Amino acid sequence: MRTFSLSNSLPTHPALHRHFKPHSRQAILQCWQNGRASCWPLINSVRINGAPKVQTKGALIKTLASVADVSLDQEAATPSLPKGDMWSVHKFGGTCMGSSERIQNVANIILRDPSERKLVIVSAMSKVTDMLYNLVCKAKSRDDLYLSALDEVFDKHMRTAKQLLEGEDLAQFLGQLHTDVSNLRTMLRAIYIAGNATEAFSDFVVGHGELWSAQMLSYAIKKSGQPCSWMDTRDVLIVNPTGSDQVDPDYPNSEKKLKEWFSSHNPANTIIATGFIASTVDDVPTTLKRDGSDFSAAILGALVRGRQVTIWTDVDGVYSADPRKVSEAVILPTLSYQEAWEMSYFGANVLHPRTIIPVMRLNIPIVIRNIFNLDAPGTVICEQPIDETMDDETADNDINKLVKAFATIDNLALVNVEGTGMAGVPGTASAIFSAVKDVGANVIMISQASSEHSVCFAVPEKEVGAVSAVLQSRFRQALEAGRLSQVEVINNCCILAAVGQRMASTPGVSATLFDALAKANINVRAIAQGCSEYNITVVLKQEDCIRALRAAHSRFYLSKTMLAVGVIGPGLIGRTLLDQLRDQAAVLKEEFNIDLRVMGITGSKNMILSETGIDLTRWRELIKENPEKADLDRFMQHLQENHFFPNKVLVDCTADTEVANRYYEWLKQGIHVVTPNKKANSGPLDRYLKLRTLQRMSYTHYFYEATVGAGLPIISTLRGLLETGDKILRIEGIFSGTLSYIFNNFEGTRAFSEVVAEAKEAGYTEPDPRDDLSGTDVARKVIILARESGLKLELSDIPVRSLVPEPLRVCSTADEFMKKLPSFDAELAKERNDASDSGEVLRYVGVVDVVNKKGLVELKRYKHDHPFAQLSGSDNIIAFTTTRYKDQPLIVRGPGAGAEVTAAGVFSDILRLASYLGAPS
Numbered sequence: 016m017r018t019f020s021l022s023n024s025l026p027t028h029p030a031l032h033r034h035f036k037p038h039s040r041q042a043i044l045q046c047w048q049n050g051r052a053s054c055w056p057l058i059n060s061v062r063i064n065g066a067p068k069v070q071t072k073g074a075l076i077k078t079l080a081s082v083a084d085v086s087l088d089q090e091a092a093t094p095s096l097p098k099g100d101m102w103s104v105h106k107f108g109g110t111c112m113g114s115s116e117r118i119q120n121v122a123n124i125i126l127r128d129p130s131e132r133k134l135v136i137v138s139a140m141s142k143v144t145d146m147l148y149n150l151v152c153k154a155k156s157r158d159d160l161y162l163s164a165l166d167e168v169f170d171k172h173m174r175t176a177k178q179l180l181e182g183e184d185l186a187q188f189l190g191q192l193h194t195d196v197s198n199l200r201t202m203l204r205a206i207y208i209a210g211n212a213t214e215a216f217s218d219f220v221v222g223h224g225e226l227w228s229a230q231m232l233s234y235a236i237k238k239s240g241q242p243c244s245w246m247d248t249r250d251v252l253i254v255n256p257t258g259s260d261q262v263d264p265d266y267p268n269s270e271k272k273l274k275e276w277f278s279s280h281n282p283a284n285t286i287i288a289t290g291f292i293a294s295t296v297d298d299v300p301t302t303l304k305r306d307g308s309d310f311s312a313a314i315l316g317a318l319v320r321g322r323q324v325t326i327w328t329d330v331d332g333v334y335s336a337d338p339r340k341v342s343e344a345v346i347l348p349t350l351s352y353q354e355a356w357e358m359s360y361f362g363a364n365v366l367h368p369r370t371i372i373p374v375m376r377l378n379i380p381i382v383i384r385n386i387f388n389l390d391a392p393g394t395v396i397c398e399q400p401i402d403e404t405m406d407d408e409t410a411d412n413d414i415n416k417l418v419k420a421f422a423t424i425d426n427l428a429l430v431n432v433e434g435t436g437m438a439g440v441p442g443t444a445s446a447i448f449s450a451v452k453d454v455g456a457n458v459i460m461i462s463q464a465s466s467e468h469s470v471c472f473a474v475p476e477k478e479v480g481a482v483s484a485v486l487q488s489r490f491r492q493a494l495e496a497g498r499l500s501q502v503e504v505i506n507n508c509c510i511l512a513a514v515g516q517r518m519a520s521t522p523g524v525s526a527t528l529f530d531a532l533a534k535a536n537i538n539v540r541a542i543a544q545g546c547s548e549y550n551i552t553v554v555l556k557q558e559d560c561i562r563a564l565r566a567a568h569s570r571f572y573l574s575k576t577m578l579a580v581g582v583i584g585p586g587l588i589g590r591t592l593l594d595q596l597r598d599q600a601a602v603l604k605e606e607f608n609i610d611l612r613v614m615g616i617t618g619s620k621n622m623i624l625s626e627t628g629i630d631l632t633r634w635r636e637l638i639k640e641n642p643e644k645a646d647l648d649r650f651m652q653h654l655q656e657n658h659f660f661p662n663k664v665l666v667d668c669t670a671d672t673e674v675a676n677r678y679y680e681w682l683k684q685g686i687h688v689v690t691p692n693k694k695a696n697s698g699p700l701d702r703y704l705k706l707r708t709l710q711r712m713s714y715t716h717y718f719y720e721a722t723v724g725a726g727l728p729i730i731s732t733l734r735g736l737l738e739t740g741d742k743i744l745r746i747e748g749i750f751s752g753t754l755s756y757i758f759n760n761f762e763g764t765r766a767f768s769e770v771v772a773e774a775k776e777a778g779y780t781e782p783d784p785r786d787d788l789s790g791t792d793v794a795r796k797v798i799i800l801a802r803e804s805g806l807k808l809e810l811s812d813i814p815v816r817s818l819v820p821e822p823l824r825v826c827s828t829a830d831e832f833m834k835k836l837p838s839f840d841a842e843l844a845k846e847r848n849d850a851s852d853s854g855e856v857l858r859y860v861g862v863v864d865v866v867n868k869k870g871l872v873e874l875k876r877y878k879h880d881h882p883f884a885q886l887s888g889s890d891n892i893i894a895f896t897t898t899r900y901k902d903q904p905l906i907v908r909g910p911g912a913g914a915e916v917t918a919a920g921v922f923s924d925i926l927r928l929a930s931y932l933g934a935p936s
């Protein structure tokens with residue numbers, strides 16, 4: 016018993032009142048009043064009142080010690096057993112005991128453990144239990160091969176022992192092995208003759224694997240000079256069978272037997288005990304069934320009141336998600352018993368729930384460690400662990416820390432029983448589930464909305480046929496009478512569960528989970544969360560499973576926003592963007608928690624794809640040296656099928672209408688779109704409206720800032736005005752970087768065609784400069800802004816003044832056009848000179864006249880002092896006249912074309928997307 020005395024100040028100590036609920040306070044005070052009396056049971060019954068730092072019983076005692084001068088004395092836990100806290104309990108599974116080298120390795124680990132007393136539970140050598148079961152099967156089916164199979168078992172142990180042991184120890188072990196095997200031969204012969212074996216017979220045979228491995232390990236330790244005993248746990252562990260494949264430990268009888276064993280054996284301080292095997296109260300050999308050795312370790316750990324139980328496996332600990340599905344999954348340093356329990360249900364590599372119960376009752380920590388990686392500290396499972404890395408306030412506020420882990424269950428079906436006749440009718444749920452029970456189906460989750468019009472539940476897909484049939488027949492009358500409308504089966508479902516004890520009572524956790532799923536465009540079919548709040552379960556489409564797991568994991572656990580990017584059109588803008596992404600990727604990852612990966616690059620002829628992200632320092636070589644034939648369908652599919660990244664974006668850096676026509680399909684599939692290509696927003700109005708409607712209805716984003724004024728904030732400024740309730744009256748300006756450059760530099764000293772060639776060279780023009788000179792590019796921008804302002808205009812509604820000489824409109828290529836342009840220089844020179852003669856300059860302007868619902872594009876003359884006459888380079892200038900900006904328009908001005916600024920505009924749309932998806936902004 017632990018006993019302690021408390022100072023006089025305890026009853027009034029503020030910490031006592033702050034940290035503990037009334038009944039706990041009472042228990043503590045009772046301890047205090049009893050002075051050195053037996054307080055541990057009372058302390059054990061104390062329920063912790065969410066006191067952030069006082070979350071384990073150990074921490075409670077420490078807190079009491081600090082606030083109230085508690086002095087701790089420790090006496091033996093059980094009079095005839097060595098003191099509880101001295102015992103360090105280990106369990107080594109079959110893989111750890113797989114060969115002589117591995118057994119020696121286990122011995123070394125035990126030898127290095129400095130604990131005063133060690134209790135080590137071992138499984139049979141790997142595969143031996145199966146070999147032994149197989150012997151029984153063969154004998155039962157009168158297959159003579161059981162004899163040679165028994166020889167194999169014998170040989171395996173003899174070989175191992177010979178490699179591991181020597182001298183007297185070896186002789187003793189082999190002597191025992193001979194005796195056991197000859198007994199087994201007799202027993203198997205009896206089974207062979209009877210053609211049958213009782214469970215006790217079978218358990219007796221199968222238990223030999225543990226007997227031999229425990230003895231070998233015990234000799235190996237002794238060989239190194241440390242005294243060691245071995246324990247046949249059939250002498251100690253008493254269990255009661257409670258059904259097929261299940262037993263309950265009989266603690267009082269086991270404790271009694273354990274004390275007797277200690278007094279009769281007077282064992283060494285290190286004891287190697289057999290896992291898996293036990294006896295019934297009638298002294299019949301039996302086993303602990305599935306996960307038996309873990310269970311043995313937990314029961315024995317509890318019986319000796321161990322300090323901790325270490326379960327040695329071949330993984331570094333418990334992961335935050337299945338690492339085969341989420342490569343960013345991390346090892347959890349701590350888990351509460353309840354969390355481990357939840358995780359184990361979902362098949363995580365943790366203990367079976369029943370193996371947790373014995374130690375959980377006594378708050379003995381379980382440590383999961385990797386025998387093949389001793390440097391890994393493993394995962395500690397204990398009563399609500401304290402995360403020492405964060406202070407209480409952060410812990411409470413940080414939603415990302417509240418969810419510990421995520422898990423999934425595949426191949427489920429949802430059954431939805433629906434109808435108006437269910438509401439307020441007691442017994443409906445019971446009738447449904449008793450029918451389900453009758454066909455032996457396992458109900459994995461249940462959900463019923465409070466309107467009571469439907470109950471839905473998930474079962475393994477392979478069981479749903481039987482469930483559906485039994486419900487149809489059991490509820491035939493109700494279905495025929497219309498009280499139930501349907502028993503619906505939804506196949507191809509899976510479950511995603513978020514697990515974390517601290518989710519309890521914390522607002523925002525489920526919102527964050529659902530937000531992450533919505534942003535990854537994942538539809539949730541059903542939801543369940545018990546009041547314990549340890550687990551939020553959502554049912555999803557099977558095909559979304561891994562994507563959902565990754566979206567949720569990255570949102571909560573890594574708080575990194577992962578975005579898979581597909582770049583279409585590595586021309587001037589596309590390649591500049593790729594270079595900017597290359598230069599900025601590391602900073603975004605480290606400082607902004609945004610993980611951008613370019614998963615594919617495609618031009619019109621060639622493409623390259625990657626599963627994990629293209630090396631952007633080498634993409635030019637890769638696409639030249641090892642390309643695939645370009646195929647936009649496959650390109651999109653590649654991005655879509657990569658479940659690794661929950662969020663995907665296609666960046667269209669072409670000027671192609673065919674590519675733009677695909678945005679609708681991409682958005683519909685949950686792929687975000689970012690583009691500087693004007694074709695979609697200035698194409699047919701109905702197509703544009705359909706696209707915008709779809710995008711507004713979904714969580715999928717479509718950004719196109721660079722379509723007007725390149726990197727200048729034109730679209731976002733306009734949106735800001737509209738969204739805050741301003742009314743746009745007129746938008747007017749110089750929207751073409753090319754035409755701006757041309758007229759800023761066409762000053763009479765150089766030919767028109769020469770200046771056009773310069774603009775093309777500088778990267779201001781469209782792929783075909785005729786798009787700029789014809790006024791079409793300006794008209795497209797006018798249309799984009801007009802539509803954004805609510806006008807329903809078509810491109811053909813905008814009259815344009817084309818600067819492309821009539822005969823050159825038919826040139827088949829841009830190059831041909833550029834070659835022929837000089838012969839038409841005289842025409843524009845005249846127009847320029849006329850303007851100059853009257854003290855004016857030429858400027859190509861666009862206007863969105865919202866008041867009169869029209870747009871226009873024209874070549875106008877301006878006086879030298881007009882702001883439009885003062886531009887330089889490729890400057891755009893855009894003036895917004897609005898209800899709020901009426902006397903003085905809001906003006907945005909700056910370079911409106913060019914590779915760097917345009918690519919930066921596209922890049923900043925990608926980052927805006929990342930921030931919409933949850934990245935810090």
Ligand SMILES: NC(=O)C1=CN([C@@H]2O[C@H](COP(=O)(O)OP(=O)(O)OC[C@H]3O[C@@H](n4cnc5c(N)ncnc54)[C@H](OP(=O)(O)O)[C@@H]3O)[C@@H](O)[C@H]2O)C=CC1
Binds near residue numbers: 586671692913
């Ligand atoms: N230049 C600027 O200042 C600004 C440009 N923009 C816009 O940026 C976009 C790109 O312009 P820019 O980089 O100059 O053009 P480029 O001609 O340099 O590049 C176009 C790219 O698109 C590719 N491409 C064309 N059709 C397809 C297709 N069907 N499938 C896949 N790839 C295709 C081409 O590939 P391939 O070579 O294999 O045919 C090429 O890589 C245009 O929409 C333009 O309007 C917007 C604002 C400013």
Ligand SMILES: N[C@@H](CC=O)C(=O)O
Binds near residue numbers: 723
């Ligand atoms: N060619 C365009 C590029 C930007 O959209 C221009 O010159 O403005």
Ligand code: NA
Binds near residue numbers: 720727729
């Ligand atoms: Na812009």
